Amino acid sequence: MQTTVLKLQTTDRARGIAATLEEEIVLGWLMPRERLVEEELAERLGVKRHVVREALAELERVGLVERVPNRGAFVRLLDPTEVRQIYSVREALETLAAEQIPMPAPDRLLSRLKEIQDAHSAAVASGDARAAFRANMIFHEALFAACGNPHLVELIQAMAQKVHGARSITAASAEHLALARDEHLGMIEAIRAGDRARLVALCRKHLGPSRDAYIAAAEARFARSKTIAR
């Protein structure tokens, strides 16, 4: 066995950096409004500045980061209206996908989901928020990919990405993680039982907590920032 030193190119490395920054945002390690200085990130993450630059451009396109010319990049702060709109689209998309998942589901899908969920449950049990986040993403991708339309899956993921900046509240909370775990188990069970209505309902319900937690927090913050002016 030979350890191949694979040499990635800028675009790929930038993707990796973007993913890393995305995680740090979701986990609340990078907070909204926080400034993202190119050289700083470049040094910390061990890449050249132009790679960071490209990563930031990607995160801007995705909507996680805001960039103003000559001033730099910031973690974007979503306002409650926007969050509501995004979640409304997510609901429609995920319902659409869930309705196209073949029922009865192939064993292959069920065992795959169970396997992923084991990893997720383990991460939740050990309180490893990062691992939980990763497993969570993989679970949803595998679930919706079963609808058979990769382009629909892509949209679902894109919309999920958009609100990652709004998820630092729930992504680190043991309570919310446990709830997510239980709902995942419920989805698997619904698929196994061939109960489509229940699956769709669970998907919809699954979106609620993080949305509501963020909106509550954001509205409190907005109210505050109004009284303090700016």
Added chain:
Amino acid sequence: MQTTVLKLQTTDRARGIAATLEEEIVLGWLMPRERLVEEELAERLGVKRHVVREALAELERVGLVERVPNRGAFVRLLDPTEVRQIYSVREALETLAAEQIPMPAPDRLLSRLKEIQDAHSAAVASGDARAAFRANMIFHEALFAACGNPHLVELIQAMAQKVHGARSITAASAEHLALARDEHLGMIEAIRAGDRARLVALCRKHLGPSRDAYIAAAEARFARSKTIAR
């Protein structure tokens, strides 16, 4: 009156270049499989290479262009399956949006659509495919923006963009352009009459021609390329 020489920065210029290239693809000026050489484009469009680079990265993200490391960028060739999947999602999204357009519609919306359609009709009459394409995009944006959810509109546009590479057949055909014009007029009329069902049906029907034309052409091409091998 003073002509301000506004100085755009790379990101913005890249957006413009990307839009230009997109148009050239839609109008069939750049064909699928055609190679896009950075320096060549840079010179032709009057920008530095790194701007073209960023534009190509964006077009790759969108799905109009394919890039292989160290080999360059090509106009992406969509296979019929993919096109079908994308159009299926488009149908769902546009239906969803059309169902949320307020009825009766505000006069403001109607007059706006009429105004845009006048420009479109004029372009169709004069056979100006580029102007028709632009007016067409503006029409659809204005139409779906009326649903009130900008994020849904964004998705609709993203999916439309994806198949731009498949539209060179219809985008330049006088016949198809005339049909599109009539359908637009039908939509305006449906909105005016408050006939939501008709609007939704028209939107769905509106997607058909370019999809079917491309699939027919592509299947012929695939069949050919199979016999000729490669």
Added chain:
DNA sequence: GTCGCCATGATTGTCAACAATTCTGTTGAA
């Protein structure tokens, strides 16, 4: 004649220096 190999050219990928812009803190006058 065909296959494989190397030299060459065309193209993309990487980098670090430089330019331009914005931000911060200080000074001095009203």
Added chain:
DNA sequence: TTCAACAGAATTGTTGACAATCATGGCGAC
């Protein structure tokens, strides 16, 4: 004290040179 102007620092934006990589075509061996 407050404000404006200004210098200096911090940061982003731009450029051209250089390195790495891949396609092409010629040449020789079989």
